[in-house]
Amino acid sequence: MKTIADIAQLAGVAKSTVSRYLNGGSISVATKRKIERIIHETGYTPNNFAQSLKAKKPNIIGTIVPRLDSFASSQVLMGIDEQLRDLNYQMLIANTSQDLVREIESIYSLYNQKVAGIILLATQISEAHLKAFEETNLPVILVGQQHDQLYSLIHDDDSAGYDLGKYVLKNGHRKIAYLGVTEKDIAVGVRRKEGFKRAISEDDSCEVNYYETSFKMENAVEVTSSIIESFDPSIIVCATDNIALGALKAAHLKEIDVPSSLSIAGFGGYDVTGIIHPGLTTVKFHYEKVGRMAATSLVALLNGGEIPRSQLSDYQIIERESVDNKLKR
Amino acid sequence: MKTIADIAQLAGVAKSTVSRYLNGGSISVATKRKIERIIHETGYTPNNFAQSLKAKKPNIIGTIVPRLDSFASSQVLMGIDEQLRDLNYQMLIANTSQDLVREIESIYSLYNQKVAGIILLATQISEAHLKAFEETNLPVILVGQQHDQLYSLIHDDDSAGYDLGKYVLKNGHRKIAYLGVTEKDIAVGVRRKEGFKRAISEDDSCEVNYYETSFKMENAVEVTSSIIESFDPSIIVCATDNIALGALKAAHLKEIDVPSSLSIAGFGGYDVTGIIHPGLTTVKFHYEKVGRMAATSLVALLNGGEIPRSQLSDYQIIERESVDNKLKR
DNA sequence: CAGTTTTTTGGAACCGGTTCCATTTCAAGC
DNA sequence: GCTTGAAATGGAACCGGTTCCAAAAAACTG
Incomplete structure (x- = not known):
């Protein structure tokens, strides 16, 4: 050499x-x-x-992801990668397999690798996170979650929840189940639900029940089954597309037709939702774009630029076949 | 500091x-x-x-992947990552967005980052690849494709194709469409098909047509439509699950019932194939395990160990609802 | 053409570690 | 108590670049 x-x-x-x-x-x-x-x-x-x-000007950016095998993370990673390449940076991915302890470890490990900064695809922000960021003194951009002490870049979960709520009402649904996730996840577990709640509260003829499940499809299948049995709603709104996929499966298993007997909607906009039958009505987030924004922001920060404490990314409702319009028949 | x-x-x-x-x-x-x-x-x-x-003993392994947003690559990456962590190595991911030129660039770029070795999730191996490996003198493990000059780790595509062919025959199908991909992809485009062909050739009452499409779902939808119109087979065997998903979509669009009027099978074993309705019959490969094997092998190689030139990973056929048994009715 | 400015170049120090080698320290052996 | 060998330590060189500074060369200037 x-x-x-x-x-x-x-x-x-x-x-x-x-x-x-x-x-x-x-x-x-x-x-x-x-x-x-x-x-x-x-x-x-x-x-x-x-x-x-x-x-002393490292050109590596560390990205911490909770998992590699999710549509959302992959897309965000793609966006970050593309943008960083354009900006002449390399991306070092640390996968934590949804282990919060490993997330903290990764921060120190990336620090050790002398990365210039960190992009964290976050689920929850704990004291340990803040401590790690403070100790390592690394610039950080949060993606998907918000925290007042950190720069963050989030989907507009609240508005998305609200708009989907309005959409559900507009289609004449009055007996509604909302299948959410743990409130530890502020973005998905709290904000989406709160937005949805706000929309629903504007109509007082509604009967709404809120349920909780994990991010896994299998669990969603079970929970949906019991929801159908105990509550029998006209629509189930799911906090993620994966959960919605599970709900669809449950409906098929029970031989309930979607959407004529039960409507289902989700959040995410995963590719599969368009290819399955019936197509899933969902709120599409722009993951790749968020990734690009995160990369751009972090590099700006590294170069001493000013960036907003918190940035919002928009979304759009994709209407497909899984939600029935009750008013048309 | x-x-x-x-x-x-x-x-x-x-x-x-x-x-x-x-x-x-x-x-x-x-x-x-x-x-x-x-x-x-x-x-x-x-x-x-x-x-x-x-x-001069770098502890970073470079992994080159054609895309981040595919089930197969994600799973393999997870496997590599887990195993490398156990072996005290870091993984640096280079994503090429399916651009072969970028693949070559990545080799040199990783070389530049002084990685200890490279794991390449390959699609095609060109002269430029060989030249790059020779010039950089980096140890390489190929995943998913085989090449006699390189260490490789592949799915047993030939046997998988053969077994699925046998399975199709066993279920009484005699008018068969095989929807494959470009022969530039030796593993998916050639070997799966050849294995399948071999099985089918053992029964001479069969009418089989071979078609080709891209890896994209949308293309598969179109091609499937025209296959149904021109050939009207009793089963369409697809070279990947994504293609099979496209075929399912096409059948739904044409209001053809799966499996009673048309059977569909794929290769891959992606998670969604189990959640959709009807469940897709597919050949499941063990992506994560392959990732682990690749990591283990590369590290063994780095430590001067001997590893086989070529390693096979097994598979299993998962029977679900999308393939009809013609003999039972 | 001498004097001054600008451009180009070489040499040496430095970044933050590792490693080799020589020296010191210490305990064991006779 | 002196020799010997092993363990512990310090000092210096080195890895492969970048950067500062001063010297050399080239280009102006009047």
Whole structure:
């Protein structure tokens, strides 16, 4: 493996001259040509470690994700990756497999790897998180959750919940089940639900029940079954598309037709929701775009720029077949 | 930020002694205690760049993936990640967004980052790939594709195709459409199909047509429509689950009942195939396990171990509702 | 063409670790 | 008590770059 010293020797110049050539200092055309040729011939590439050591400007951004095998995270990761590439940064992914302890560990581990900053696809923010960020002093952007002490970038969960609530009412549903998740997850568990609640509260002829399940499809299948048996709503609104998929499965198992006997809606906008039958009515979030925004913001922050404490990303309701219009028949 | 020199000074010893403490050299209990305390107090962590510079034993493995938002890649990544963590390595992911040029660039870029080795979730292996591997001299493990000059780890596509072919025959289907992909993809485009062909050729009462589409669902929907119109098979066997999902969609659009009027099967074993209705009969590959195997193998290779040139991972057929048994009625 | 300014270049120090080697310390052996 | 060997430690060199500074070369200036 060639080093800068080798190149300098071959070109008959000093190390510093080669370094200048690489980083754009003033150089005569003649020496530039020489070095150019040698580098080309030898296929020399600078050692990244040595560069980062002296320069102290690491070009790696750490991204912490709770899981790799979810549509939402993948999309966000794609967005971050694309944008960082454009900005000449590398992305180092730390997967925590939904283990909060591992999340904290990852912060320190990334710190250890001397990343320039961290993008955290967050689920919950604990004291340990704040402590870790403070101790490592790394710039952080939160994606998907909000926290007043940190920069964050979130989906407009509240409005999304509200709009979907309005949509449900507009379609004539009055006996409604909302299948949510733990309130520990502020964005998905609280804000979506609160937005939804607000919309529903504007009509007092409604009967609404709220339920809770995990993020897993299998659990959603079970819970949905029992909801149908005990409450028999005309629509089940699910806090994520995965849960909605589980609800659909439950309906099929019970041989209940969707949407004529039961409507189902979700949040997310996952690709599969469009390919299945019946197509799932859902609120689509722009994951990839959020990823790009996160990357852009973090890099701006690294370069001493000012960014808003909290940024919102929009959404849109995609109407498909899984929600019945009660008023049309 | 503290450096090893600071620690040494605070502890009243030499840099080298601190280094020995960190890396396990012979040290007296007294100095060990002292250093221990200082490090604990200051929260010192060694600079990774400086370490890697001298030590030349990078602990980062590069993984090149064609896309992040596919079930298969995500699962493999999870497997690699889990295993590498256990083996004390970090994973650096390079996403190429299915761009072959970017794949080559990534090899050089990872080389530049001084990764210890590369795991390539491959689609096609070109001359440029071989050249890049040779020039960088990085150890490589191929996942999903085979090449005689490289270590590889593949699904048993040929047998999987054969077994699914047998299964289709066993269920009494005799008018069969096989919807494959480009033959540039040896594993998916050639081997699965060849295995399938071999099974079918053992029964001469069969009418089989072979078609080709892309990996995208939308294309599969169109192609399936035209297959139904022109050939009207009793079953469509799809080279991937995504394609099968597209085929299912096409059948729904045409109001053809699956499986009573048309059977559909796929390869992959993606999670959604179990949640949709009708459940998709598919050949399940063990992606996560393959990821673990890849990580284990690469690390073995790095430590001078011997590993087989080519390793096979098994599969299993999951019978669900999308394939009709013609002989039972 | 001497004097001054600007550009180009080389040399040395430095980044924060690791490692080799020489020296000191210490306990065991005779 | 002196020798010997092993363990502990310090000092210096080194990894492969970047950067500062001063010297050399080239380009103006009057």
